[in-house]
Each structure stands twice: as C-alpha cells, then as structure tokens.
Amino acid sequence: MIGEILSDRYEVQQLLGKKAGRRTLLARDLQTQELVVIKLLSFSSDFEWDSLKLFEREAETLKNLAHPLIPRYLKYFEVNLPTIKGFALVQTYIPAQTLEQCLQTGRTFTEAEVKQIAKALLEILVYLHELHPPVIHRDIKPSNILLGERSGNSVGQVYLVDFGSVQTVLASETGTRTVVGTYGYMPPEQFGGRTVAASDLYSLGATLIYLVTGTHPADLPQKDFRIQFEQVANLSPSFSNWLKWMIEPSLERRLSSASAALAALEKPQPTNLPTFVVGKPDGSKIQLTRNGDSLEIIVPSAGFDPSIIFTGLFAIVWNSFILFWTIGALSAPFPVNIPFALFSLPFWGAGLMMVYKFLFHLFGRICLRLNPEQIALTWELFTWKFYRPRASSRQSINKLVYIPKHFTKDSEGTRIAVPAQLDIWVGVKKYQLGGIGGAIKSEAELEWLAHELSDWLGLPITNPIRS
16 A cells, blocks of 8 residues: 555555554655554455444544544545555654664663653553543553653653553443453453453553563463463562552452552552451461450461371371380499480480371461561460570561562572562561471462551561562
8 A cells, every 4th residue: 555645645654554454554744744644444355333433432542532642533544446455544744653662672761761651651541531522542551552762861752652542431431341451451440341441540550560671471470360470570578569559459449440540650659558458368277366455366377188198197206216225225224324324315306206196287387476666477376485585675676577488499400489578677587487497388378468567567568580
C-alpha cells in the first residue's frame, strides 16, 4: 500500500504494524504536510464483527478525549479500494519509541526513572478514569506506551496510545463484554470479561515490572496468581511493596483508583504497604497474639508423623549401645576404667540430643516474645526453656530480613533449593524463624509472619539478595 492515497488526502508512507484484519500505517496529510497515523480495519476472510465494534468504539472514544499525552482524533472514514475495503481511523503521529523498543535496543531504567514513568501514566489514567463515563484502556503494556527523548533529569515525555481495546463503563453495562488484553498484563478479572478502573492499575504494575526486570511478566514465576518479581529486581522496599499492591490478584486488596495509586507512590507509607495482602494461611497452627505493646508468636510441636519413627528407633539403639559400652568400661579395674568411661561422654551427648529432638518434635514448642523491654526466642520442652540466642533489648532491633525460597548452585554447579528464611536482627544477634535449622518450614507462614512483624515493629522487610 506504500504510495497509495486514502480519502484523496493521506499518502501512505510506511507500514508500522500488522495483525489479523488490521494494519497501522504512517501517512502524510497532503493538505497540512504533517505525518499522521492511520489504523485500518479491513473486511478480510478472518473479519469478526466484534473487531468492528471495538474499532468504532476506539474512534468514538478518541473523538471525545483531549489530553496532550494521548493521540488526537483527526478523521474516520470508509475505505473502498479495489485491493482493500474497510474503515480507517486517522490520529496524530507521535515521533517516539515504545517502551518495548527501548528495552529491545538495550536501554535500562533506574528506579527513579521507572517512578517517573509510573507517575506520568497514573496522571493519564486519573484523567481517563474520571471522565463521564470512565474510560478504561484494558491493554496497557510496553508496546502501547511511547517514550520521548530524555530532557535534563526527565526520563522523557510519556504517551499512552492504542485505544483499540478501550471500554467505557456505559458500554460494559449496556452491551456484551469482549475479553481483550495481553496475557501477562491482564488481571484475573479481565479473563472473565470483567474490567474496572483497577484493572488498568494491574496492567500498569505488570508493565513497570517488565521495565525493572527486563522479563515479560508471563515469563516470571507466580505464586497464588501473584507475579514473583522481587528476586530479579533491585528495588527499594517501599517501591517493591507499592508494585505488589498494584498487581494484587484480588480486586478487593488492590489499589482501587489511579489517584490513590499516585498518592501512595508520591508519599510511601513508613511501614510496608501490603501488610493487608498476606493473611494467616489456611490450616496454620501458629498462634500470634497482640496484647497492647506486646507480641507473642507460638509455633506448636509438629506432632507425630512417620518421619520421626526412624529417629526414635535409632536413638534407642544408639543409647543402648552406649549404655552397654559404659557399663563394660566401668566394670574394668580402677583406674583403667576412667579413660574408657570418659571416652563415652561425647557419644552420650549425641544420644541425648537425639532423644531431645525426638521428644521436642512430639511435645516441644518455639516462642518468640516481644515486649517494650526485650525480644526473646525460646525452645521449650516441658519445664525446660532454652534461649536461642539470649534475650536482647527491644530498642536494639535494627533489621527484619525475609528471603523467599530460591535456588543457588554449589561448587560443582548443581542447582540447590534454599528454603525461605525470616530473621530478626538485633545488633549482631540473629533471631531465626525460617531457613536451614529454623523453626518454620512453610513459606506461606513465614511470609505472613514477616508482614505481621514489619507492621508491628515499624520496620521495612529487606531482602539481601536484591540489594
């Protein structure tokens, strides 16, 4: 189509994009000599009436928009050429690269730059969502965001384009719902055809995650439908928490409006934003009690399970052998029997430790207690109480570290799973609740306790893997 003139006015210069039944063209307006973008919907063999409905809605929506960072509607007309028949939408041309193109050419973005992009897009969404009726874009992604040239400390002008999936609240209430969007950037509710203003926030959050990780959200791991991006993004805790709030799968827990998201971005809370996101996992037996200015976490015994049978039997055999050895050693003539008896002491220590572990598995519990004066972590069995480590001053607590389950490689290159870990640091002392040797193995329980402790202590959750 290069060189063809549409509507006796627009000379096609270049094909910008093409997909089923649609083409995006760069053309020159022969009347004004300005470049314009023409979106063309053709009646091809794969034409669908839903496509025409969305195309007409896009044209009608653009006609009613007036924002400097959104393409301006110029004209809508029918195309009736020997080679192509359909409809054309003409809009202003913005000479800028998409975020997708920026990343593909090797450009990277600092956290400050990503926040600038987030702020600019949220301001556009505030405008769209506060229209009457509200306009929901439904397809925010890196290829639908343009970025102008850098200027001083500015990342560049940010534009939101391609309203081909747009929905107005009025349209959704009076007509059938069409599922549109891009996998990886669509919130769960959009798969069911339901879209609200907060759906655009999810898509924006997923787009920002792509900028900070360089990986499409669909290619990142998920847990409970939530994108797990923290381990591959070097972000401050406050911005990481804000992104989690944006991509919360549950509508009830996600930021509800662009203005609220903008306010939270500009004035981050002193404690973790998503403390409400993580609740006590179903089936957890851990007891958490807040009483005024005190907090107590009790991890009950694991109880009986088949895995401890071997431990119990081995402890019986081991201690029986050591008893037999000791009796035999003591029955030797004095003083020859003394060295042999002393030789058995380390083995008695190992045997008693086995018995302790067996009984603790059945009847013990672990308690973390914090009050205005101190923090204490104890392992308790019957009337015995062991501090690990000793109690410390509450005022000396300086760091809360949560490391999700991840993988590492040993010296031979073998991939090894490292369990989730939750540590409270008091100076150089570490109070450990998870990880190798920790009391809690469940990642869901550790994540819940991390957010509870962060909220109660007023400390951000840090992850040394990202820093």
